[in-house]
Structure formats: structure tokens, C-alpha cells
Amino acid sequence: KQEVTQIPAALSVPEGENLVLNCSFTDSAIYNLQWFRQDPGKGLTSLLLIQSSQREQTSGRLNASLDKSSGRSTLYIAASQPGDSATYLCAVGGNTNAGKSTFGDGTTLTVKP
Amino acid sequence: DGGITQSPKYLFRKEGQNVTLSCEQNLNHDAMYWYRQDPGQGLRLIYYSQIVNDFQKGDIAEGYSVSREKKESFPLTVTSAQKNPTAFYLCASSIRLAGGPGNEQFFGPGTRLTVL
Numbered sequence: 001k002q003e004v005t006q007i008p009a010a011l012s013v014p015e016g017e018n019l020v021l022n023c024s025f026t027d028s029a030i031y032n033l034q035w036f037r038q039d040p041g042k043g044l045t046s047l048l049l050i051q052s053s054q055r056e057q058t059s060g061r062l063n064a065s066l067d068k069s070s071g072r073s074t075l076y077i078a079a080s081q082p083g084d085s086a087t088y089l090c091a092v093g094g095n096t097n098a099g100k101s102t103f104g105d106g107t108t109l110t111v112k113p
Numbered sequence: 114d115g116g117i118t119q120s121p122k123y124l125f126r127k128e129g130q131n132v133t134l135s136c137e138q139n140l141n142h143d144a145m146y147w148y149r150q151d152p153g154q155g156l157r158l159i160y161y162s163q164i165v166n167d168f169q170k171g172d173i174a175e176g177y178s179v180s181r182e183k184k185e186s187f188p189l190t191v192t193s194a195q196k197n198p199t200a201f202y203l204c205a206s207s208i209r210l211a212g213g214p215g216n217e218q219f220f221g222p223g224t225r226l227t228v229l
Contacts, residue, residue, distance in 0.1 A: 004155070034218060043119075043203055044156075044220040089155060091218070100171070100210070101218060103148075103155035 002027045004092050006104035013080055014112050021075040021107045023090035028068045030094035035064050035075050038087045038106070047088075048075070080111045116140070117221035119204050124226045126191070126198065134189045134224045136204035145187040146205040146218070149173060156203060162187055163210050191226065199228045 003026045013019050023033070032051050036044040048057045048064040050073070056065040063076040077084060087108045091101040117138045126132045138145065144163050148156040158171030162181040176195025181187055187206075191198045204221040 009153075032216065036220075041201075041223075041225070043117075043222040044205075046217055046219060049217045091156075093216070100158060100161065103157075105153070105155040 002030075002092060002094055002102040004090060004102050004104040006088075006090060006107050008107060009105065010108045010110075012110040012112065015080060015082060017080050017111075018076070018078050019080055019109070021077070021088050021109070023073040023075070023092075023104055025071045025073075025092045025102075027094060028071050030068060030092050032093045033064075033066055033073050034091045034093070034101070035062075035073075036089045036091065038089060040087075044089065077109075080109075082111050082113050085109055085111050117204060117206055117219060119202075119221040119224050121224060122222070124224055126226060126228050128228060129193045131190055131192050132226065134191070134202055134204075134226070136187045136189065136221060137185055138187075138204075138206045138219075138221075139185060140206055140219065141184070142206035142208050142219075143184070144207045144210045144216075145181070146207075147171075147177070147179065147187070147189045148203045148205065150201040150203060150223075159189065159202075161210075198226055201225050 005024045034049045035047045038044050050057050050066045061078040066073045087106040089106040091103045093101045120135045146161040147159040160179040162168040178190045202224045207216045207218045
């Protein structure tokens with residue numbers, strides 16, 4: 001059974017700092033990995049989708065990398081802003097779970113002005 | 114605008130009652146999903162549907178039921194058999210089954226259910 005872990009559970013940084021969020025998974029037989037943002041009381045917003053054949057994806061100040069062999073993905077946020085404060089979740093999709101996605105518990109990020 | 118809508122935003126239920134949560138999408142996606150989120154936790158899959166008139170149990174289907182009579186709609190009923198239904202419920206969709214190659218998943222705004 002696929003297990004997805006996100007460490008740390010919470011992170012607080014000053015505005016302007018570059019930061020990295022981590023996502024690890026136990027089964028490397030995945031099809032894709034998706035990063036989401038969730039604001040309090042809201043639904044999930046898709047940030048980046050990395051297919052299994054890709055090593056990274058970029059969107060604006062966000063860069064996500066994928067290393068299947070080590071079971072890890074990172075989300076890099078450059079020049080953090082208070083508006084980046086939210087919970088970030090990763091979801092791993094793979095054939096060991098009948099093609100469904102398994103979610104981590106998320107990292108709650110606070111960017112202080 | 115294309116997207117996923119969920120209603121109501123807040124729902125209160127008395128013990129012993131069944132309630133139905135609505136999910137509609139106009140993205141022309143084949144696959145739809147229902148997740149449950151408890152405080153400080155990730156999402157757990159309740160039910161999913163790959164195509165009209167077909168649906169499968171997820172990891173925590175007990176006490177829930179669904180139907181998929183139309184491509185655009187995937188309502189979730191929380192029955193009285195669900196022992197601890199208070200949670201945040203999220204509906205999602207994707208072109209094909211999420212977790213398959215390149216299939217991005219999109220979410221609605223959620224429904225918060227509280228049992229009184």
C-alpha cells in the first residue's frame with residue numbers, strides 16, 4: 001500500500017526567504033505526482049503536476065522536482081510572500097493503488113511579513 | 114467559467130438523518146471523486162467513478178452511497194450508518210482516472226458537514 005509523508009507538518013519563515021517542502025512516498029511505481037495548495041476552509045488548488053517521465057516542473061516562483069528511485073519530491077518556493085501562507089499537499093498516483101491518488105497530510109506554511 | 118461546484122457550503126444534520134451533498138462539473142471530465150478531510154489530515158477517498166453509471170468504493174466507503182446517472186453530476190449521500198460524519202467533504206474530477214499518466218485532478222470548494 002502506498003504511503004505518503006510530508007515533513008515538516010508546519011513551517012514558519014520570514015518574507016523573502018526561499019524554502020523547500022518535502023514529500024516522500026514508499027512505492028516508486030507511480031504515474032504522477034501532484035502538488036496542491038489549500039487555504040483554510042477552502043478546496044484544493046492544483047499547483048503543479050509531474051508525470052513519472054519528468055524530473056521537474058516550474059510555474060512562476062514554484063519548482064517541483066521528482067526522484068522516483070528515492071521516493072521523493074520537493075516543492076521549492078522562491079522569494080516567499082505572506083500570500084503564500086497556506087497548507088501544501090502532495091498526491092501520488094500509481095498503479096499499486098488501482099490508479100488512484102494517495103495524499104499526504106500536508107505542510108502548513110506561514111510566511112511572516 | 115469551467116469548474117466544479119459543490120452545495121451546500123455548510124450542512125447541519127441531526128443524528129439518524131441521511132443527507133445528500135451535491136457535486137457538479139462542467140469540465141467534460143469522465144472521472145469524479147469524493148474525499149473526506151478531517152482536521153490536520155490529508156484526504157481519504159470515499160468513492161470514485163470512472164464513467165457514467167459506474168462507481169467504485171474507495172478506502173472509507175462504509176456509511177456512504179453515491180450515484181452517477183449523468184456525466185456532470187456525482188452526488189454523495191451520508192447515511193445514518195456513518196458513525197462519525199462530521200468532516201469537510203471535497204469533490205474532484207479529472208479527464209480520466211487520476212493517478213493514471215498525466216491526469217490532473219481538480220477540486221471543488223467543499224462542503225462542511227456538522228452532526229448536531
